[in-house]
């Protein structure tokens with residue numbers, strides 16, 4: 369192997385020595401990077417910095433991102449995630465190496481791993497290359513320290529440059545990396561300009577721009593006491609026809625990050641976040657998670673003090689599907705044979721409520737399923753001209769293929785001869801949508817603006833949206849077992865293949881429940897097995913989940 373030189377060897381040994389891996393620690397680059405208690409994260413973060421820099425070298429010096437966040441997890445946790453040069457999640461092919469590096473027991477073991485990997489991947493080390501890593505963090509107290517640790521990891525690859533982009537939402541960093549590598553404007557100000565301008569443009573294209581009543585303009589946003597609320601406060605003055613009030617805004621003293629608030633809490637518990645109450649009955653409310661890559665909507669119901677009418681990722685997806693389909697139908701006619709034939713794909717996971725999948729199927733759309741985790745959904749959605757994906761928890765986006773956008777731009781130019789025609793307007797709406805919705809990853813702020821634009825376009829109340837279909841009652845449970853990895857799944861995680869016999873037990877429980885559906889899988893972010901059950905009543909969903917959880921406990925060993 370080409371010798372990387374003494375300076376490179378020494379730099380790797382020095383970085384690894386600064387943050388030794390404690391005995392017995394096992395980091396795993398799960399569904400969303402490495403996550404753990406923030407105070408224990410330094411070794412994994414430093415090593416993720418090394419991986420990010422190596423990735424940039426491998427990609428010929430293209431910008432790669434590294435974000436310090438633990439999303440919706442408690443404030444004491446933290447995590448690290450690498451953003452690939454296209455703005456998406458790091459290539460899965462690099463995950464085994466990332467795991468091995470994070471767990472390398474000694475500085476020398478780490479050095480050997482890097483040298484071997486560089487050789488296998490054809491990466492030339494030693495400084496004769498360029499590498500750049502854009503860094504960001506959320507508002508967690510351990511963030512600043514861990515960002516510094518990541519910088520040390522990056523610097524351990526000689527010749528690499530670390531650029532601190534500041535405190536950002538996760539999707540902002542993904543957007544910046546993507547734009548930078550495409551040679552587009554990539555600053556935070558550019559991000560804000562793009563989303564506020566395209567939102568304004570979409571509103572101008574609503575069929576009847578007049579007469580939106582006050583209630584429709586009013587929106588209360590639960591910022592999870594994280595970064596999303598702070599950023600939203602910044603752009604609020606530039607958002608026409610929306611009267612936004614941010615609660616749990618992330619401002620000093622308002623509350624604790626993700627504690628009894630935020631999209632994960634609202635979606636899983638189906639109760640009001642802190643700071644919301646009976647005075648909000650009838651007002652449209654939205655909730656972000658701690659790093660603002662998830663979005664759900666809700667209504668405070670008048671019947672109970674705490675429960676909510678929830679609009680989750682599935683219903684956000686359904687709203688976007690209706691809007692995009694409407695524009696495509698205007699341009700192409702129902703047979704999709706018109707001016708812009710379009711392959712439109714919808715991607716969900718097993719957690720999507722069965723009622724949403726049925727709704728989409730009834731629209732004549734084919735729904736494709738992938739494993740849990742944005743990296744899988746995103747990859748699938750990229751296969752279409754317009755690919756839309758959402759996790760039920762509110763993470764998702766709409767992807768427009770570059771080649772499709774080029775066709776759309778040409779068509780729009782052609783149609784401008786008949787400016788104002790329904791087809792021209794529909795093409796402009798699609799173009800503005802592709803500008804508004806984040807093309808790199810799910811983004812609560814831009815997703816929320818698209819929801820707001822579509823509701824205004826359709827002149828829909830929250831209730832109209834809610835009534836698209838009725839969610840089947842569902843229940844999620846977590847089971848702590850000795851070793852969750854003994855569960856192996858197939859068919860986009862909807863069936864268990866190991867341990868043998870477990871799937872048969874699940875099947876037996878399912879047939880005993882009307883509209884029953886149930887699956888189990890090991891979590892990629894927590895040391896638990898997740899059980900999901902759906903049935904025609906709340907009681908049946910609860911009982912199905914409970915029975916299956918008991919089987920899991922018995923077979924895998926409760927701990």
Ligand SMILES: CC(=O)N[C@H]1[C@@H](OP(=O)(O)O)O[C@H](CO)[C@@H](O)[C@@H]1O
Nearest residue numbers: 399400741742759761891892893894
């Ligand atoms: C049921 C559920 O909500 N799972 C979440 C959760 O993954 P698990 O692998 O289930 O722990 O965190 C992921 C990262 O945020 C997210 O992509 C996923 O949807």
Ligand SMILES: [Mg+2]
Nearest residue numbers: 439657659661
């Ligand atoms: Mg998140």
